[in-house]
Amino acid sequence: MSDLVKQARELQPLLDERAAECERLGRLTDDIDAAYHERGLYGMWVPRSLGGSELDPISALRVLEALSYAQPSAGWVLAATALETGTAGAYLGDEAVAELFAGERFPVLGGQGTRPGTAVPRDGGYDISGSWSFASGIKHASYTHNAVVTTDTEQFRVCVAPLEKATLIDNWDVLGLVATGSIDYTMTDVFIPPGWSHDGLVEGSTRGGPFYDLGVVQIALICHSGWTLGIGRRILDELAASARKKAGRPGQLASSEHFHLGFGTMEGKFRAAAALVFETWHDVWNTLSAGDQLTTRQRTLLRIALTNITWTTQEVSQWAYKNGGTSALCDGVMQRLFRDMHAGTQHILSANGVLAEAGRELAGLAEGQKWVFLALE
Known part of the structure; x- marks a missing residue:
């Protein structure tokens, strides 16, 4: 059994106990967020070459199963942010990855990957604008993961930008998954430097297996x-x-x-x-x-x-x-x-x-x- 599966199962009492408080806050509590960092869960799909777990699909299913059993919102947040953080480490350019993963703990990415904004090519990068919805986990993030379509070739891409470049709209008033904080956000003409985006349909990475x-x-x-x-x-x-x-x-x-x-x-x-x-x-x-x-x-x-x-x-x-x-x-x-x-x-x-x-x-x-x-x- 993967160590991360064990770590996830050990967190079940905390997630269960904090479920009502998470719903009241509209996000995960600070101690859950800290536990995800301390136990390496945010990095479960970060390449091993960057210090992550590069977790296989079966073990990943078990991790998410364990967290969601205890509190579905907590499992949902980890699923979204781990995907976006891990794929940034796998698919972005070298300079972007060096900056993102230079800290003592992994960055957390949150955002939206299915309803694209627009990307206008400029200076080897892109100016992106858009209005994105359902940004699960963004309240725990330091960077955004943004789906866009380029205006020149109509290519589907994913762009990564610092969270402060986005305007967050606290509008997650819903029936279920309340604690995921899946709010809307917007950006207008935010420059994405070269290497800070990747083909949205890319498959394969030189940094991982x-x-x-x-x-x-x-x-x-x-x-x-x-x-x-x-x-x-x-x-x-x-x-x-x-x-x-x-x-x-x-x-x-x-x-x-x-x-x-x-x-x-x-x-x-x-x-x-x-x-x-x-x-x-x-x-x-x-x-x-x-x-x-x-x-x-x-x-x-x-x-x-x-x-x-x-x-x-x-x-x-x-x-x-x-x-x-x-x-x-x-x-x-x-x-x-x-x-x-x-x-x-x-x-x-x-x-x-x-x-x-x-x-x-x-x-x-x-x-x-x-x-x-x-x-x-």
Whole structure:
């Protein structure tokens, strides 16, 4: 087991205890942020050549599963910031990386990678402008990770800029994932020097091993799969614990055959969806570790695995809410899990359009096409 998986599991009591306070603040508490730094979690995908863990996909799934089990917002923040910090270390130019990773602890990047701003070429770099939404973890960041499209070639790029160059808009007033602080922000004509941006679809890095052959999009699939594994397992465990606690009382769930049948069905569906996630990522990692390139079918199955675990867990959360009684209705763990799960289903990676594209490829109707972000071309 990776040491980072152990570190993540050791943090579960703290994350659980601070969940309500994190929601009140709209961000993670300072002690959680400090623990992420001290335990190297922000650097889980930073290349080893820069002092990071360069964590493999299976271990990364387990890290995010453990954190999200204890507090889904805490897992979500780590997923977003670790991805953006790690890919900056892997894909930016040498001068940018030397500056970013010169401190005693890793930088933290937060921002948005799916709704691009614009980048106007200038002096070897770019002037970027835009209005970005859903910047998960940006309240813990010192730099921004910004998706842009260049005005000359219409290339999708990621630009990194100091946080102070952005205007933050504290507008995260939402039902679930409250503590992720996924606010909006804007920038106008901010100069990005040469080396401080990279191709948004790049796959491969001279600073690291085969993990970086995944590219940003595939790494994001790990993020959301690991998050869903954690929240789904916690929902079922909480409901089972509630039923056991009330066992022996007349009319309670523990003595209901209908509940027994439903719980067995939900456990089976969730475990099957989780098994597909791990089966698919084991196959992908074996391919990359052997020095081979991923096939279109493997990329399709990664997307299928994510959408399947997401919507299966959403079904589990609905069933648990209906059977949880006042423990699901009142403020507390079950209510928070229900809210967070429904917020998580709104992410673009789990949208029906992605599933439809995957189905088209699986049906043999996309011959010769390849995945470009979330569509086949």
